[in-house]
Amino acid sequence: MTAVHHDEPVLGWLDGRPLARTELDRRLAALRGGPRSGALPAPGSAEDRQLTRWVAQVVLTERLCTAEAAARGLDVTGAPPARLDQLAAVELGSITAAAFEGCAAVRALYENLTADVTVPTAQIAAYRAAKRPRPPGVVWRLSAADGDFDAAPDTLPAALTAALRAATPGDTVTAGEWTVVLRDRRESVDPAPDPTDRIIAAARRAVFVRWLDHARAHRLRLVPGLEHPGDPQQPDNHHRH
Numbered sequence: 001m002t003a004v005h006h007d008e009p010v011l012g013w014l015d016g017r018p019l020a021r022t023e024l025d026r027r028l029a030a031l032r033g034g035p036r037s038g039a040l041p042a043p044g045s046a047e048d049r050q051l052t053r054w055v056a057q058v059v060l061t062e063r064l065c066t067a068e069a070a071a072r073g074l075d076v077t078g079a080p081p082a083r084l085d086q087l088a089a090v091e092l093g094s095i096t097a098a099a100f101e102g103c104a105a106v107r108a109l110y111e112n113l114t115a116d117v118t119v120p121t122a123q124i125a126a127y128r129a130a131k132r133p134r135p136p137g138v139v140w141r142l143s144a145a146d147g148d149f150d151a152a153p154d155t156l157p158a159a160l161t162a163a164l165r166a167a168t169p170g171d172t173v174t175a176g177e178w179t180v181v182l183r184d185r186r187e188s189v190d191p192a193p194d195p196t197d198r199i200i201a202a203a204r205r206a207v208f209v210r211w212l213d214h215a216r217a218h219r220l221r222l223v224p225g226l227e228h229p230g231d232p233q234q235p236d237n238h239h240r241h
Contacts, residue, residue: 011062013221019063024056024226031055034185046236049225053234054095056226061099064215065106072112079107096212113211115202119196127195140164141184148183 009021041047069076089097099106139150153161157176167173168183227234
């Protein structure tokens, strides 16, 4: 961990040790000088200060996880790059998601802390029951003047549906202004994928978030002006619905 000189701006304190603000300033400068700088809030505005707080929290999360990974003797070089899907990012929260994608130590610690997470079979069974697939139904393969298409009975005019129910593959069926050839009929089953991996992944993310929340509360001390952007005590948190 880089030593902080007595007159150097501080990002925060981790386990009682001051953290230099250098990395925060570097990232903010890269954002403001980058290709998407036009989308950033105006310098000096409340939104700009909130962006600074958000980036600061990402850096602090990375520093915390890096220290914990080192204490556990983890090989962070073995943590492959990651790109979270939308659900995973929402479950982790934007700050943790950014730290997870950007820092190998965060990913290595995640794997270490959550590798043994399991989910009771009863919970998986309950999920399957709640997401039971729809019962099988008939799908007809039809040919019309403008081409072939598949259709379920409840998507067609009632008169055509009634005529098709009495037809066999190869028959030409006319009902009102509709004329189609029934090419084939098959049972449609909406397969339910095995949810086990997704449920365990969500449980692992929940375990990691709980660990991080506890570690942040007990090991980090924040600097005024670099509070969590969602902290209701800081002056720029004007979240409204």
